[in-house]
Amino acid sequence: GAGVSQSPSNKVTEKGKDVELRCDPISGHTALYWYRQSLGQGLEFLIYFQGNSAPDKSGLPSDRFSAERTGGSVSTLTIQRTQQEDSAVYLCASSLNRGPYEQYFGPGTRLTVT
Amino acid sequence: QKEVEQNSGPLSVPEGAIASLNCTYSDRVSQSFFWYRQYSGKSPELIMSIYSNGDKEDGRFTAQLNKASQYVSLLIRDSQPSDSATYLCAVIRNYGGSQGNLIFGKGTKLSVKP
Numbered sequence: 001g002a003g004v005s006q007s008p009s010n011k012v013t014e015k016g017k018d019v020e021l022r023c024d025p026i027s028g029h030t031a032l033y034w035y036r037q038s039l040g041q042g043l044e045f046l047i048y049f050q051g052n053s054a055p056d057k058s059g060l061p062s063d064r065f066s067a068e069r070t071g072g073s074v075s076t077l078t079i080q081r082t083q084q085e086d087s088a089v090y091l092c093a094s095s096l097n098r099g100p101y102e103q104y105f106g107p108g109t110r111l112t113v114t
Numbered sequence: 115q116k117e118v119e120q121n122s123g124p125l126s127v128p129e130g131a132i133a134s135l136n137c138t139y140s141d142r143v144s145q146s147f148f149w150y151r152q153y154s155g156k157s158p159e160l161i162m163s164i165y166s167n168g169d170k171e172d173g174r175f176t177a178q179l180n181k182a183s184q185y186v187s188l189l190i191r192d193s194q195p196s197d198s199a200t201y202l203c204a205v206i207r208n209y210g211g212s213q214g215n216l217i218f219g220k221g222t223k224l225s226v227k228p
Contacts, residue, residue, distance in 0.1 A: 033216070042220045042221070043202065093216075101146060105150075107156070108157045
């Protein structure tokens with residue numbers, strides 16, 4: 001079946017602009033995760049959705065970051081007033097809401113803030 | 115102390131040899147452990163999961179878990195140049211069950227020389 005999809009694959013934006021990143025999880029996966037991967041920083045967790053609710057937003061780096069999920073499927077990560085330090089690859093993963101909780105990643109969105 | 119630690123490498127092995135990748139974790143209550151492979155410019159790909167002490171084999175890959183020592187490893191037998199990638203160890207941070215976000219190590223870069 002189809003894997004996790006993300007769009008756009010690349011996004012270049014000017015500092016101060018808002019951006020929206022989209023994730024479409026594997027069909028039937030109720031859990032959805034956003035991660036960020038920066039050079040030298042490794043993979044860091046941002047936010048987790050179970051259905052449409054986000055029980056854990058602890059990884060969001062500032063209040064400029066927000067995310068929502070509708071219909072238990074597609075999720076959007078929004079970054080307002082982008083800064084250069086927001087440049088990274090943003091990765092989405094999804095999993096079933098039961099064991100073995102294996103998470104499968106999408107191809108990512110490479111965000112460059114100029 | 116970092117939550118998940120790996121040697122950054124690079125680890126260089128000749129083609130056909132066994133590659134041994136190691137990982138330690140700090141949270142004793144962790145229950146679920148994963149190895150991801152990440153090729154340059156690509157997203158992480160799940161290759162192994164392990165939940166119980168002992169060995170788990172899948173083709174040329176064997177994952178080993180020792181919860182008493184808080185240690186997990188990945189062995190790659192008959193290494194091929196196509197195995198050259200960064201290998202990421204990940205542990206689930208539980209939400210009181212088994213669901214949760216992944217905590218990643220920084221990864222070990224493996225190079226298999228023909």
